[in-house]
Amino acid sequence: xxxxxxxxxxxxxxxxxxxxxxxxxxxxxxxxxxxxxxxxxxxxxxxxxxxxxxxxxxxxxxxxxxxxxxxxxxxxxxxxxxxxxxxxxxxxxxxxxxxxxxxxxxxxxxxxxxxxxxxxxxxxxxxxxxxxxxxxxxxxxxxxxxxxxxxxxxxxxxxxxxxxxxxxxxxxxxxxxxxxxxxxxxxxxxxxxxxxxxxxxxxxxxxxxxxxxxxxxxxxxxxxxxxxxxxxxxxxxxxxxxxxxxxxxxxxxxxxxxxxxxxxxxxxxxxxxxxxxxxxxxxxxxxxxxxxxxxxxxxxxxxxxxxxxxxxxxxxxxxxxxxxxxxxxxxxxxxxxxxxxxxxxxxxxxxxxxxxxxxxxxxxxxxxxxxxxxxxxxxxxxxxxxxxxxxxxxxxxxxxxxxxxxxxxxxxxxxxxxxxxxxxxxxxxxxxxxxxxxxxxxxxxxxxxxxxxxxxxxxxxxxxxxxxxxxxxxxxxxxxxxxxxxxxxxxxxxxxxxxxxxxxxxxxxxxxxxxxxxxxxxxxxxxxxxxxxxxxxxxxxxxxxxxxxxxxxxxxxxxxxxxxxxxxxxxxxxxxxxxxxxxxxxxxxxxxxxxxxxxxxxxxxxxxxxxxxxxxxxxxxxxxxxxxxxxxxxxxxxxxxxxxxxxxxxxxxxxxxxxxxxxxxxxxxxxxxxxxxxxxxxxxxxxxxxxxxxxxxxxxxxxxxxxxxxxxxxxxxxxxxxxxxxxxxxxxxxxxxxxxxxxxxxxxxxxxxxxxxxxxxxxxxxxxxxxxxxxxxxxxxxxxxxxxxxxxxxxxxxxxxxxxxxxxxxxxxxxx
Ligand SMILES: NC(=O)c1ccc[n+]([C@@H]2O[C@H](COP(=O)([O-])OP(=O)(O)OC[C@H]3O[C@@H](n4cnc5c(N)ncnc54)[C@H](O)[C@@H]3O)[C@@H](O)[C@H]2O)c1
Ligand SMILES: N[C@@H](CCO)C(=O)O
Numbered sequence: 001x002x003x004x005x006x007x008x009x010x011x012x013x014x015x016x017x018x019x020x021x022x023x024x025x026x027x028x029x030x031x032x033x034x035x036x037x038x039x040x041x042x043x044x045x046x047x048x049x050x051x052x053x054x055x056x057x058x059x060x061x062x063x064x065x066x067x068x069x070x071x072x073x074x075x076x077x078x079x080x081x082x083x084x085x086x087x088x089x090x091x092x093x094x095x096x097x098x099x100x101x102x103x104x105x106x107x108x109x110x111x112x113x114x115x116x117x118x119x120x121x122x123x124x125x126x127x128x129x130x131x132x133x134x135x136x137x138x139x140x141x142x143x144x145x146x147x148x149x150x151x152x153x154x155x156x157x158x159x160x161x162x163x164x165x166x167x168x169x170x171x172x173x174x175x176x177x178x179x180x181x182x183x184x185x186x187x188x189x190x191x192x193x194x195x196x197x198x199x200x201x202x203x204x205x206x207x208x209x210x211x212x213x214x215x216x217x218x219x220x221x222x223x224x225x226x227x228x229x230x231x232x233x234x235x236x237x238x239x240x241x242x243x244x245x246x247x248x249x250x251x252x253x254x255x256x257x258x259x260x261x262x263x264x265x266x267x268x269x270x271x272x273x274x275x276x277x278x279x280x281x282x283x284x285x286x287x288x289x290x291x292x293x294x295x296x297x298x299x300x301x302x303x304x305x306x307x308x309x310x311x312x313x314x315x316x317x318x319x320x321x322x323x324x325x326x327x328x329x330x331x332x333x334x335x336x337x338x339x340x341x342x343x344x345x346x347x348x349x350x351x352x353x354x355x356x357x358x359x360x361x362x363x364x365x366x367x368x369x370x371x372x373x374x375x376x377x378x379x380x381x382x383x384x385x386x387x388x389x390x391x392x393x394x395x396x397x398x399x400x401x402x403x404x405x406x407x408x409x410x411x412x413x414x415x416x417x418x419x420x421x422x423x424x425x426x427x428x429x430x431x432x433x434x435x436x437x438x439x440x441x442x443x444x445x446x447x448x449x450x451x452x453x454x455x456x457x458x459x460x461x462x463x464x465x466x467x468x469x470x471x472x473x474x475x476x477x478x479x480x481x482x483x484x485x486x487x488x489x490x491x492x493x494x495x496x497x498x499x500x501x502x503x504x505x506x507x508x509x510x511x512x513x514x515x516x517x518x519x520x521x522x523x524x525x526x527x528x529x530x531x532x533x534x535x536x537x538x539x540x541x542x543x544x545x546x547x548x549x550x551x552x553x554x555x556x557x558x559x560x561x562x563x564x565x566x567x568x569x570x571x572x573x574x575x576x577x578x579x580x581x582x583x584x585x586x587x588x589x590x591x592x593x594x595x596x597x598x599x600x601x602x603x604x605x606x607x608x609x610x611x612x613x614x615x616x617x618x619x620x621x622x623x624x625x626x627x628x629x630x631x632x633x634x635x636x637x638x639x640x641x642x643x644x645x646x647x648x649x650x651x652x653x654x655x656x657x658x659x660x661x662x663x664x665x666x667x668x669x670x671x672x673x674x675x676x677x678x679x680x681x682x683x684x685x686x687x688x689x690x691x692x693x694x695x696x697x698x699x700x701x702x703x704x705x706x707x708x709x710x711x712x713x714x715x716x717x718x719x720x721x722x723x724x725x726x727x728x729x730x731x732x733x734x735x736x737x738x739x740x741x742x743x744x745x746x747x748x749x750x751x752x753x754x755x756x757x758x759x760x761x762x763x764x765x766x767x768x769x770x771x772x773x774x775x776x777x778x779x780x781x782x783x784x785x786x787x788x789x790x791x792x793x794x795x796x797x798x799x800x801x802x803x804x805x806x807x808x809x810x811x812x813x814x815x816x
Pocket of ligand 1: 469472474505552557576577608662664796
């Protein structure tokens with residue numbers, strides 16, 4: 001025998017009911033079946049609301065009752081063959097006449113006792129089940145309507161009646177023996193010995209089905225609802241949540257206690273005691289296997305699910321009076337019990353100085369008053385502090401049998417939370433080791449659930465959430481690269497990169513699920529105007545775990561926001577040199593902050609685009625080397641300009657070419673003025689642990705005075721034409737001596753110089769062509785011959801690739 005139960009959402013209207021009938025028909029092919037139905041979707045709530053209106057003396061209750069009657073009548077018309085309809089309609093009409101009398105009574109005396117209400121709401125299941133049994137009969141399935149008041153006996157605690165299992169089991173067994181056909185049983189309702197109608201409380205229809213399953217020693221119990229079983233986390237908050245295939249009874253209880261609302265633990269008890277397997281299935285996706293709950297302590301995964309409860313407050317009772325005082329905690333709990341406060345989590349450190357309790361927020365005033373009244377004298381004498389209550393919190397819990405005697409679960413949990421900047425206000429773990437719970441700020445709930453979900457379930461695939469400011473040459477090239485590598489990264493490196501925010505200097509846009517990079521998103525007038533403050537705020541509010549800001553601008557204002565971004569535990573990747581080349585104090589502060597907050601701040605492309613200069617220098621320093629001298633060609637555009645000049649092209653023309661090829665800064669004067677190179681040598685100096693400030697660098701500018709004043713880049717190019725001759729002469733002079741012009745930087749003895757040099761043919765820099773950079777590092781270890789790093793030092797592809805490599809590094813870092 002199988003017991004199958006359908007909830008209100010499954011029997012909401014005639015089309016969902018047809019799906020239910022298909023499921024029943026299918027089960028009947030191979031099994032003997034008994035069915036339990038809830039009231040039609042929403043009917044119980046309707047009955048409560050109508051009673052509420054009647055109690056308040058509001059006549060409109062009649063209209064609602066009329067609508068409810070019509071809904072039932074319509075279902076009769078839709079579900080039952082015409083020749084059978086009049087009998088069923090009469091049944092429905094009689095029930096609604098009774099309801100009308102009942103509500104009229106409530107309306108007159110302005111009162112509805114729990115006993116009356118049990119009777120009122122019992123009509124929901126009695127009507128639905130009768131209609132559905134007749135409809136099944138009409139479809140050729142021999143069905144026997146069973147009013148559960150005949151077979152489930154309870155005490156008289158109306159609203160939440162307790163079952164007398166001895167009597168009930170005997171009644172059920174007798175009834176099932178004496179009656180043929182498939183039994184179609186009303187959920188939720190029962191009766192006392194005296195024949196008064198009672199109800200079984202929250203999820204009462206599930207309970208009815210578990211009672212039947214236990215009494216009949218059913219093969220299994222199927223609970224059909226509108227979700228595919230119990231999910232690993234709340235799917236509204238964790239998009240990657242998936243159905244848990246199997247749970248032990250204990251795991252299911254822990255998960256549902258902590259917020260997974262699919263099943264209510266008390267309702268499973270009768271089935272659990274008899275070790276009857278329970279399936280949670282989806283009426284709207286019947287082929288989905290759903291979740292099996294049974295006695296098997298399957299230990300395939302470290303945890304089974306993550307649950308959470310919102311609207312939590314934390315009550316802290318503290319003071320010297322608690323220490324070594326036997327009975328203090330029992331007084332706390334007694335006071336709370338008397339005030340009917342439900343405690344969800346308890347945490348007390350061994351110092352015994354304080355006790356923290358997590359409770360539902362709407363019970364917090366009562367809780368504070370109750371404890372303060374109990375400890376009135378101690379608080380007055382100063383032995384104890386006033387009770388502190390923190391609001392806007394949430395509890396999260398990881399649940400699984402396999403955590404028992406298995407080190408690492410709590411480590412993984414708290415590392416994931418810490419990594420994502422989530423503060424833990426209280427922790428609790430019982431000795432059963434089945435559940436580790438923590439109290440956190442409600443604002444962090446979604447981020448925490450996702451971080452934990454990723455840490456425990458998706459450890460093979462990490463998601464990195466990217467926010468990109470600057471969708472110019474480098475930014476766009478980067479987006480294209482991410483798109484082309486997305487699939488490969490997913491498979492080979494188990495890393496998923498999602499881009500959630502885009503901005504340029506004019507507009508910004510966000511996408512909760514990540515932009516589709518296959519169809520590049522063009523920011524336009526229809527998007528919000530760019531506002532850096534709002535961009536950062538939105539990024540903080542989206543509060544993803546493993547987030548990274550990629551700054552592909554050359555903007556000082558974006559660089560100024562780094563501190564706040566790192567504070568929020570968002571990593572930063574950038575080719576923008578502005579932050580690292582501002583004051584030494586800021587440079588140190590940002591690096592220190594990143595370390596303190598445990599997030600990466602990566603800027604390999606600040607110098608020589610994708611060439612591994614910064615990481616090499618960092619490795620040298622970390623391993624104890626010391627930099628003696630740096631000589632370098634650090635500007636791709638300047639090298640291109642002066643090497644191309646040798647071909648005889650006019651200076652203004654080669655500068656334009658350098659810009660077109662994407663080598664220059666957004667404003668090429670930043671290159672020609674030597675500022676860009678000065679920033680780079682400054683950054684290299686600082687990486688070599690030299691206390692350099694920008695002002696101390698000697699910089700030779702190549703920008704003629706009138707060009708410097710040009711209002712726009714176009715005007716600058718116009719004016720530059722007037723200087724082609726000077727540059728041609730400069731080149732001719734060098735050529736005469738058999739030398740080449742190279743724009744370079746040197747750093748030695750704490751002094752940095754940037755400028756144009758005329759170098760002999762034999763100098764390593766003379767051979768550089770196009771956008772090549774070359775860095776000669778003379779160190780204590782590389783003393784006789786410097787270490788040489790050479791390659792293209794500007795250009796969209798090499799730079800974006802360098803930025804991309806840093807982004808992937810962050811993805812791999814967050815995996816650890
Ligand atoms: N081009 C190269 O070869 C190269 C090499 C290494 C490093 N870089 C660095 O990469 C960065 C980007 O260079 P690019 O060539 O892509 O420049 P670009 O001019 O093509 O793009 C700059 C982008 O930043 C946006 N922007 C500027 N100020 C902004 C602000 N305040 N807020 C929001 N967006 C803003 C612009 O709208 C544009 O989308 C620069 O810092 C540059 O130094 C470039
Ligand atoms: N404009 C720079 C590229 C960015 O660092 C250069 O020419 O090297």
